[in-house]
Amino acid sequence: MTLSYYLVLAAILFTIGAIGVLVRRNAIVVFMCVELMLNAVNLTLITFARSTGTVDGQIIALFVMVVAAAEVVIGLAIIMSIYRTRRSASIDDANLLKY
Amino acid sequence: MSETLPADGLLGWSWLLIALPLAGAAVLLLGGRRTDRWGHLLGTATVVASFLLAVLCTIQLAGLEERSADVDLFTFISTGELDVRAGLLFDPLSAIFALLITGVGSLIHVYSIGYMAHDPARRRFFAYLNLFVAAMLLLVLGNSFVALYVGWEGVGLASYLLIAFWYTRPAAATAAKKAFIMNRVGDVGLALAIFIMFAQLGTTSYEGVFGAVGTLAGGTITAIGLLLLLGACGKSGQFPLQAWLPDAMEGPTPVSALIHAATMVTAGVYLIARSAPIYDLTETARTVVLAIGALTLLIGAIAGCAYDDIKKVLAYSTVSQIGYMFLAVGLGPAGYVAGLAHLLAHGFFKAGLFLGAGSVMHAMNDQVDMRRFGGLWKKLPVTFVTFGLGYLALIGFPFLSGYFTKDAIIEAALDRDDVWGWVLGGVAVLGAGLTAFYMTRLMLMTFFGRARWEDGHGSTPVNPHESPSVMTAPMVVLAFGSVFAGALLVSVFPLSGWLEPVFGEPAEAAHVVAPALIGLVVTVVMLLGVLAAWLFVGRREVPVTAPVRVSPVTRAARNALYADTVNESLFMRPGQWLTRALVWVDNRGVDGAVNGLAATLGGSSSRLGRAQTGFVRSYALGMLGGAVLVAGALLAVTAG
Numbered sequence: 046m047t048l049s050y051y052l053v054l055a056a057i058l059f060t061i062g063a064i065g066v067l068v069r070r071n072a073i074v075v076f077m078c079v080e081l082m083l084n085a086v087n088l089t090l091i092t093f094a095r096s097t098g099t100v101d102g103q104i105i106a107l108f109v110m111v112v113a114a115a116e117v118v119i120g121l122a123i124i125m126s127i128y129r130t131r132r133s134a135s136i137d138d139a140n141l142l143k144y
Numbered sequence: 145m146s147e148t149l150p151a152d153g154l155l156g157w158s159w160l161l162i163a164l165p166l167a168g169a170a171v172l173l174l175g176g177r178r179t180d181r182w183g184h185l186l187g188t189a190t191v192v193a194s195f196l197l198a199v200l201c202t203i204q205l206a207g208l209e210e211r212s213a214d215v216d217l218f219t220f221i222s223t224g225e226l227d228v229r230a231g232l233l234f235d236p237l238s239a240i241f242a243l244l245i246t247g248v249g250s251l252i253h254v255y256s257i258g259y260m261a262h263d264p265a266r267r268r269f270f271a272y273l274n275l276f277v278a279a280m281l282l283l284v285l286g287n288s289f290v291a292l293y294v295g296w297e298g299v300g301l302a303s304y305l306l307i308a309f310w311y312t313r314p315a316a317a318t319a320a321k322k323a324f325i326m327n328r329v330g331d332v333g334l335a336l337a338i339f340i341m342f343a344q345l346g347t348t349s350y351e352g353v354f355g356a357v358g359t360l361a362g363g364t365i366t367a368i369g370l371l372l373l374l375g376a377c378g379k380s381g382q383f384p385l386q387a388w389l390p391d392a393m394e395g396p397t398p399v400s401a402l403i404h405a406a407t408m409v410t411a412g413v414y415l416i417a418r419s420a421p422i423y424d425l426t427e428t429a430r431t432v433v434l435a436i437g438a439l440t441l442l443i444g445a446i447a448g449c450a451y452d453d454i455k456k457v458l459a460y461s462t463v464s465q466i467g468y469m470f471l472a473v474g475l476g477p478a479g480y481v482a483g484l485a486h487l488l489a490h491g492f493f494k495a496g497l498f499l500g501a502g503s504v505m506h507a508m509n510d511q512v513d514m515r516r517f518g519g520l521w522k523k524l525p526v527t528f529v530t531f532g533l534g535y536l537a538l539i540g541f542p543f544l545s546g547y548f549t550k551d552a553i554i555e556a557a558l559d560r561d562d563v564w565g566w567v568l569g570g571v572a573v574l575g576a577g578l579t580a581f582y583m584t585r586l587m588l589m590t591f592f593g594r595a596r597w598e599d600g601h602g603s604t605p606v607n608p609h610e611s612p613s614v615m616t617a618p619m620v621v622l623a624f625g626s627v628f629a630g631a632l633l634v635s636v637f638p639l640s641g642w643l644e645p646v647f648g649e650p651a652e653a654a655h656v657v658a659p660a661l662i663g664l665v666v667t668v669v670m671l672l673g674v675l676a677a678w679l680f681v682g683r684r685e686v687p688v689t690a691p692v693r694v695s696p697v698t699r700a701a702r703n704a705l706y707a708d709t710v711n712e713s714l715f716m717r718p719g720q721w722l723t724r725a726l727v728w729v730d731n732r733g734v735d736g737a738v739n740g741l742a743a744t745l746g747g748s749s750s751r752l753g754r755a756q757t758g759f760v761r762s763y764a765l766g767m768l769g770g771a772v773l774v775a776g777a778l779l780a781v782t783a784g
Contacts, residue, residue: 140758
């Protein structure tokens with residue numbers, strides 16, 4: 046089993062996530078796509094950790110998971126409050142911070 | 145210089161000389177209109193009190209063994225190694241100046257009461273006059289070059305205020321500015337000289353500077369001498385800074401008499417006489433003083449021959465007479481006393497002449513064109529007699545003031561006993577002839593001949609009348625001075641003996657040419673000048689308008705030998721071109737660059753601001769683009 050399969054899978058997952066962030070309007074879906082990108086990165090980290098035989102990559106992957114969990118909590122709260130005030134979960138409607 | 149002792153007794157109070165007129169000026173300026181009714185009396189009283197005090201101080205000074213008193217007042221500047229004490233030096237030289245300033249000043253204050261009687265701003269006039277007297281006394285009594293400089297600027301300010309006294313007249317305002325600016329040109333020289341003293345000697349007191357000046361390099365001493373001379377030229381209206389003095393006649397006539405004839409313009413002579421120990425060490429600077437004196441003497445006399453404005457003729461006469469004084473002090477020890485004697489005598493008769501001219505103007509509805517005068521001697525008898533005596537004194541009529549003092553200068557010039565002595569003496573004798581010519585012309589056109597004011601020129605008919613006695617009395621006193629001052633100063637009460645503590649023992653005159661012969665020659669030349677004036681002016685009818693078809697010499701003289709033109713083309717025009725070029729560069733170049741940069745930044749920032757759409761997805765695209773770019777760059781670096 047070569048590493049490249051894992052890396053190619055990670056790249057595909059990351060690309061799907063990135064495209065999702067760029068093209069979807071629903072904030073929840075965008076969020077899930079962000080998670081997908083993070084998981085793709087985690088997969089890469091663990092792949093390299095296995096190949097070098099150290100645990101550094103696995104530890105960083107654990108950190109990423111913790112941070113992602115925290116981020117999801119705050120992000121969902123923000124999305125909820127936006128939805129309450131505007132009755133919409135579209136990220137294009139929340140464009141108050143323009144020029 | 146002799147030992148200077150701390151002053152005691154009355155001399156310790158000599159600062160009151162300055163303080164009295166200064167207080168007068170302060171009261172009149174701060175009091176405003178409330179002092180209108182008695183302001184002129186207060187102004188006159190302070191100067192008269194100063195005069196009495198000056199007399200008493202001088203008497204006490206004469207009794208002192210050392211004849212020099214130092215009045216220490218307070219610390220003026222004390223910083224680091226620099227320590228300037230404000231103090232007064234009352235010695236024979238400053239004493240005669242104090243007497244001249246307060247004496248002639250008192251007379252002119254009295255005269256002004258009458259002359260300015262109908263002027264609504266008379267109080268302001270007396271305030272400025274008092275300010276002037278105070279500044280002038282500080283100039284001559286100060287014991288350091290810094291004190292002198294303070295007074296120097298003070299008289300410049302007072303002169304500016306007084307020339308522009310009738311500031312609603314454009315000519316007066318322009319003349320005041322011209323006087324102020326030309327004086328500043330000279331003051332730069334004086335200031336630089338004082339800076340050099342600070343830098344090289346660390347002191348500016350007369351005692352300190354004169355004691356240590358010998359230790360300096362020859363070039364430095366010459367530089368100090370020449371810079372002091374530049375300052376003196378500015379204040380005294382000497383070549384090449386003479387053009388402001390005739391224009392300054394726009395001020396009220398008492399100002400012309402006091403400031404521009406008797407006192408302030410002689411400050412240059414005082415400065416050079418006071419700095420004698422410096423000039424003793426630099427032959428170069430002294431030669432330049434001589435050259436400037438001789439040149440100015442001729443320029444002033446030539447210009448005086450061509451003007452029709454009675455006050456401008458007298459002003460050019462002043463320029464010329466101060467040229468005599470510069471010539472005298474430029475001669476060194478031999479000439480100091482002669483120059484100062486001429487200064488004192490000139491103070492009397494020129495002030496008298498100006499007051500007489502003021503009286504004539506008073507009678508003629510403020511006209512100054514001599515071509516509109518004539519035949520006034522019957523109408524203005526007191527003015528005529530006093531003016532006539534001043535005239536005779538000025539042209540050096542035998543045994544009147546000018547005769548003694550001018551001859552003393554010519555004798556001193558000839559006593560140099562070299563070819564330059566003959567040149568300078570010749571110039572001085574020629575100047576005497578020219579003086580006789582233009583002053584006789586003035587007398588003939590003003591007082592004799594047909595009364596041309598009856599022709600009905602001018603807006604209002606004139607009815608000449610003698611001035612009130614408050615004006616004629618000072619003229620009479622000054623006429624006495626014109627007659628007797630010269631003889632008193634030269635023979636009866638010799639100035640050389642009085643000034644001995646300042647300039648040392650007078651050297652025994654070599655007498656290359658016998659004084660009697662000189663007196664004879666000068667008198668003959670003077671009579672030739674009078675005769676020429678009679679032939680050209682007195683014998684003929686004086687045209688009421690100046691003839692246009694005249695010789696180039698006359699035209700040059702009418703333009704004061706093109707002094708204004710030279711100044712304009714040499715200094716004013718290049719300056720204007722330079723400023724114009726700089727303004728252009730500033731507008732187009734500097735402003736263009738700065739404004740262009742600002743516009744570029746502003747424009748591009750507002751365009752970049754458009755990128756802030758507020759759409760999260762476009763930001764995400766930006767981030768992705770950036771990441772791809774960075775990754776691509778990394779790949780390129782690692783692959784390359």
